[in-house]
Amino acid sequence: MSPKRIPMAAVDRSWLRMDTPSNPMMISTVLVFDKPIAINRLRHLLNERFLRFQRFRQRVVDEGNKVYWQDDPLFDIDNHLHRIALPGKAGKAELQALTSDLNSTSLDLRHPLWQIHYIDNYDGGCALLIRIHHCIADGISLVRVLLSLTDKTPEPHKQTTFPSRPRQQSKSSTISKFLHRVLDTTEAATHQARLFIQSVREEPNYPLKLISTASDVAADLLKLGLSPFEPKTCLKSPLSGRKQVAWAEPLDLAEVKACAKALGGTINDALLCAATGALHRHFKASKEVIPDCGIRVAVPFNLRPLNQPIETLGNQFGLVLACLPVEIEDPVMCFRQVQENMTRLKQSYQAQVTYSLLDLFGRGPDILERRALDLLSNKASAVLTNVPGPKEPVYLAGSKLIQPMFWVPQSGNIGIGMSIFSYAGTVQFGITVDKAIHADPNAVMGYFRESFEAMSHAALAGRHENIKRQAS
Structure with missing residues (x-):
């Protein structure tokens, strides 16, 4: 059998x-x-x-x-x-x-x-x-x-499996689910219709919200399709398939938090700004013309419920195209622009749109996905992932994990992947670059630290000036 x-x-x-x-x-x-x-x-x-x-x-x-x-x-x-x-x-x-x-x-x-x-x-x-x-x-x-392979102490303890909490579905998740599953099987479509009727009974103005959300989703889909291709830079070239990886010495998470707080933003804003500054330095070092409209990176956006059981594997994320203002040299101005760009993306439905497209491509012929992938990969120069890790050190088979690094895959003709990972009070930054792209990954790692230090110095200096001004 x-x-x-x-x-x-x-x-x-x-x-x-x-x-x-x-x-x-x-x-x-x-x-x-x-x-x-x-x-x-x-x-x-x-x-x-x-x-x-x-x-x-x-x-x-x-x-x-x-x-x-x-x-x-x-x-x-x-x-x-x-x-x-x-x-x-x-x-x-x-x-x-x-x-x-x-x-x-x-x-x-x-x-x-x-x-x-x-x-x-x-x-x-x-x-x-x-x-x-x-x-x-x-x-x-x-x-x-x-x-799940690790323990909080050197000596392993018997693991306990806790039952997952029942998932309570909000109105917004119901809308999202209705939209990106509408092309599913007849059984799923019937289920969505049942959810729709239930939501109408619970909230009389739900159909109006659905129409409004559908309009926003359609607009984001149109923006994604009509967005221009990436400018021709040293970051985009035919790929050889041979990878080069590197990682930086970890940053102190407390320093990153202090920098972000001084600038009135998030840790993610600060780290994206540091990555932007690293690419700005790379362009200058290679004497490359810096695009005056920035470059775009594909950023995974988690759509997985936080209380979902660990046994549920698979892929539950969408991609958003984030613009990195590599043309801006001043670290504070760069931070403000990154912050504005990310705020705009968080308010969009781009992640749900791309997840739905991947769901659709997975059901259709291979050639459809290839053509769509070529189209989308021409709209980004790199993939950038930011994944949170444990706040305290962990142990595997009695040995302490002292440094974790990871690299995300790239798709289509994208040849650069950048990864940010937080662990035990540190922030790890890694990069993978196709050999055909003229970029030294170790040099870019050095630029990342330089960029963060410049931003941190400017942020803390600005806060000091504000304190002096308020005191006087």
């Missing part, structure tokens, strides 16, 4: 189809620990906590018009867990080179789509290099999965 097949969700199928030789659709993570982990203990931990998620035992069965998840009858953890050592000095440069090489290599579709490399004797401890295909889950979900 053949193993049971489970149809792959349309949105996840879209991410599977995006996989190309030049842009493998993998989320990649490097976790650095303070001391070595016994490989047998790691294998036991993976069997106990990681493989309880059935998806990591399942392979993809692609029959063209239909795609399924199916239990791998020959599953063996040794096909996925590899123990290696770095060459030479076995330092940061060697780890970045290994990560670059593996991130340029696609996962094997004959097996479940994940790999873990255990790296011996790195910086007095060890490191894990984890690659998981995007069709399995999005970044937020995978962070939750990886955190």
Whole structure:
């Protein structure tokens, strides 16, 4: 008897189809620990906590018009867990080179789509290099999965599974759900009609709100389709498929908070401004003409309910095109513009629109998705992700996690991915760049810190001046 097949969700199928030789659709993570982990203990931990998620035992069965998840009858953890050592000095440069090489290599579709490399004797401890295909889950979900492998103390405690709280659906989520599921199956459409009738009974002016929301969604869809292509810069060129990764030394989260507070904005605004300043410095260093209308980056926007059970994997996010004002040199003016741009995006339905498009593309022919992907990828120069991590240090098999980095995949002809991750009072910043793009990832990491320090100095100096002015 053949193993049971489970149809792959349309949105996840879209991410599977995006996989190309030049842009493998993998989320990649490097976790650095303070001391070595016994490989047998790691294998036991993976069997106990990681493989309880059935998806990591399942392979993809692609029959063209239909795609399924199916239990791998020959599953063996040794096909996925590899123990290696770095060459030479076995330092940061060697780890970045290994990560670059593996991130340029696609996962094997004959097996479940994940790999873990255990790296011996790195910086007095060890490191894990984890690659998981995007069709399995999005970044937020995978962070939750990886955190489920860890403990709050060096000695593991028995994990308790808490029942998920019943999800209470707000009127706004009902509207969003009605809109982006309207192209679903007849059964789903009937369910949406039932929700609509129920909402009308509960709130007499609900149809008017729905019409207004539909109008806003249509406007955002039109804006997305009519937005111009990205300007031709050194950040856009035909891709080679060979990746280069780098990461910066972590920032102090308290300093980032103080900077954001002094400027009257959010931590996210401050970090996006630092990334903008880093790209501004890159343009100047490479003597490239800086676009006078900025550049756009695709930013994932989480649509996953916070109380959703961790076992619910898959992709539940939309993309918004955020404009980074790289033409503005003054850090405070740059911050104000970033803040304004992000406020405008938060008030739009662009994330819901792109999620619905991915859902639609996953149901249609492959050529439709390819053409739409080419169209959308011409409207962004990079992908930028900001994912929150745990506020306190965590331990895996008794070893303390001291630095986590991750890299998001890019799609179409986008060759740059930037990732921001907060962990235990620090902010980690990483980048991946296609080798065909003339940008030194380590130099950009240096520019990121320089940009943040300039912004922080200007913010605190401005606050000091305000205090003096108020005192006088």
